[in-house]
Amino acid sequence: MVKRNLLKAIGPGLLWAGAAIGVSHIVQSTRAGAGFGFALIWVIIFANLLKYPFFEFAPRYAASTGETLIDGYKRLGKWAVWLYAVITVFTMFFLMTAVTVVTAGIFANVLHSSLPIYQWAIIIILILAAIVVIGKYSVIDRFVKIIIVLLAISAIIAVISAFSLGYHPKPEYTHTFNWITDIGFLLALVGWMPTAIDVSVWHSVWTITKKKESGYAPKLKESLLDFNIGYFGTAVLSIIFLSLGALIMYGSGESFSDSGIDFAGQLINLFTKSIGSWAYYIIAIAALATMVSTTITCLDAYPRVLEPTSKIIIPKLNREKFTKRIRLIALAIVTGGTVIIFVFFLGNMKQMVDIATIIAFLTAPILGWLNLKVIKLDHVPEEAKPNKFLIVLSWIGLFFLTLFGLYFLYIRFVL
Template sequence: MKMTKRSLLSQLGPGLMYAGAAVGVSHLVQSTKAGGMFGFDLILAILIIHLVKYPFFEFGPRYTAATGRNILHGYKQSGSWGVWIYIAITLMSMLITQSAVTVVTAGLLINIFHLESLGGLDPQRLAVLISLGLLILCSILLATGRYRLLDKLVKIIILILSITSVLAVTMLIFNNPGYYKTAEVHFSFNETAHLIFLATFLGWMPAPIDISVWHSIWAESNNESSGETTDMQAALFDFRVGFFGTAFLAICFLLLGGLVMYGSGETFSPDGTVFAGQLMDLYQKSLGSWAYPIVAVAAFTTMFSTTPTCLDAYPRTLSASSELLFPEMMNHKNQKRHYLFWLIFTVAGTVLILFFFLTSMQAMVKVATIIAFVVGPVLAGLNTLAMLGKSVPAYARPGKVMWVWCWLSLVIMVACSIAYLLL
C-alpha cells in the first residue's frame, strides 16, 4: 500500500463507524435515562469520562496510522497473552452486548410501526422474534457488502440523528424556557443505587474501550480497500470528529431526558418496547407531532446502524486475533472464511441469549455496561503498552502531555473499577 495524503473530509469513515457503534444504547437509553432520573446533574460526568477515556480511544487509530496495522499487532508484541486477554474479554461481553443492542432496536421497530399485537404474541416473545429477523438481515448485508456498505450507511444515519437531536433540544430550550422542572432527586455519592447507575452509565460512555480496537481494524480495512495508508493528521481528524460528536450527542440526549422527564413523576420503563414509545414522546413534546416520522427514522436507523456495526466488529476482531495467534492455520488469505465463522457464532450465541436468558432490556444493558466498566482499565493498559512498542516510530508517539494524561486516566479508571468491585 502506498502512503498518500488525501483531503481530510474524504478520510471520514472509521471515525464515523466508531460513532455509529457508540451512539446507540449508551446515548438513546442511558443518557436519556440519566437526564430523566437526575436532571442535568450528570452532564459533568459525561465530560469527565470523555476526558478520561480519550487517550485510549485515540491510540487505536494512531497505532494504525503509524504502523499500517491494527493495534492487536501491538498487543502481540508484548506477548500472546495480550491478544488472549482481548479475546477473553470479547467473548465474555460480546453476546450480551449484541443482545442488548438488538433488542432495543427491535423495541423501536415494534413501537414505530405499532406491531404490539402482531400475531397475538407475548410482547417479549415478539421482541425476540423481531430481533432474530434483524440479526438475519444484518448478517446477509455484512456477508455480501462488508465494510463499504456499512461505511456509507453510518454517515447518513449520524447526520440525520445529529440534526434532529440538536433541533429537538434547541426548540425545547427556546420555545419552553421554563419547561425544566425542579425535583428533590439529585445524584448522591452516598446512595449505593446512584453509584451503581453511574457505573452502568459510564461503562458505555461514550463506548466500551474495546471499540478502540474495532476502530483500528476498521481503519486497517479502509486502507486495504482504498490501497492507501491514511496519514496521521487525517486519521486523528477522522477520530476526533466521531469522538467529540458522540460527546455532544450524549449531552443532547441527557438534556432531552432532563427537560421532558425529570420531575414529571414518570420513569423510564425497563421494557424495550415501552421505552421506545417514551423516547419517541420526548421528541414529539419538543418538536411537535409533525416531526414524528423524521424522528422515528432517525432513532430507528441509529439503533439499526449500531446492530450491524457491532455484528461486524466482533467477527472482524476475533478473526484478526485468531490470525495473530495461529498464523500458520489461519492465514490472511482465508480472512473471509474466518469472518463468516465468527459471524455465525455471534448470531447463534445472541439468539440463544435472547430466547432463553432475556428478562428485560434494563437487565441486559446493566450486565453489559458493568462488564465494560470493570474491564475497561485492562484494555486501556493494553492500548498503552501497544503505543510504547518498538513498532511505533518516535514521531508517531504521543507527546509528554498526552502521556501524563494517559497515565493519570489509567490510575483513575483502575481506582474506579476497584471501588465498584468493593461496593
C-alpha cells in the same frame, strides 16, 4: 487535492461514532438526564475526557505503523492477545444483545407490532447478519455517515426546542444521586461512555481496511482528524441526549420502562414533546436508523477482530483460505449467542444494557493499559508517539477507572 484526500480519510471515525452513539447515548445518557436531571453531566464530560487517549491511540497506531492494535498486542506477547480474546468473547454476546434489544424495541414500537420482542430481535439480527455477509466495508461506511448526520440534526433541533420550554422539575419527583444505591447506574453510564474501550481495536481494523479498499493511505493528521470529528461529535450528542431526558422527563413523575418496546415509545415522545407531533416519523426513522447502524457496525466488527485474533492464537489458521471461513463462523457464533441470551433475559432491556455496560467498565482499565503499552512500543515512529499530556491523561484515566471499579465491587460484594 488536500480536501479530496481528507474526504478519503474520513470513515473509520464515523464508523466508530456509529458504534458509540446507539446504546450509550440514546439509552444511557437519556436515562441519566431523566433520572438525575443535569447532575451527572460532569460524569459524561469526565468519562469522555479520561477515555480519550485509549481511543485516540487506535488511529494513531494504525496510521503510523500500518498495523491494527491486535498486531500491537501480538508484539507485546501472546498473553496480550489471549487477554484481549478472553475479554472479547466474554463481552461480545452481552454487547450485541444490548444493542439488538433496543433496536428491536424501536422497530416494534414504530410499527405497532404485536410480535414478541425476541422475535423482532431474531428477525433483525438475521437480516443484518446477511447484509454483513454480502456487504463490504464501503457500503456500511456510507450508510453510517448518512445516519449520524440525520440523528445529529434531529437531536439538535429537539434540544433547542426543549430549552425554549424551560426547565421546571417538580421537587416531589426529583431524585438526588446516592453514591451507594446508584453506583451501579453510574458505572453503567461510564462503561459505554462514549463506548466500550474494546471498540478502539475495531477502529484500528477499520482504518487498515479502508486503506486497503480505497487504495489511499491517510496521513497521521488526517486519521486523527477523522477520529476527533467522530469522538467530539459523539461527546456533544451525549450531552444533548442527557439534556433531553432532563428537560422533558426529570421531575415529571415519569420514568423509563424496563421494556424495550415501551422505552422506545418514551424515547420518541421526548422528541415530539419538544418539537411537535408532526416530527414523529422523522424522529422514529432517525432513532431506528441509528440503532440499525449501531447493530450492523458491531456485527461487522466482531468477525473482523476475531479473525486475526484466532490466527495469532492458533497459527495453523494463519492462511488466506481460512479468512472468510473464520469470519463466517465468528458471525454465526455472535448471532446465535445473541439470540439465545436475548431470549433468556425475556426482553428486560434495562437489565441487559446495565449488565453489558458494567462489564465494559470493569474491563476498561485492562484494555486501556494494553493500548498504552502498544503505542509506546519501539517500532512506533518517534514523531507519531503521543505527547506527555496524553500519556499523563492515560495514567489518570487508568487510576480513576480502576478506583471506581474497585469501589463498585466493594459496594456490591462487601457492604
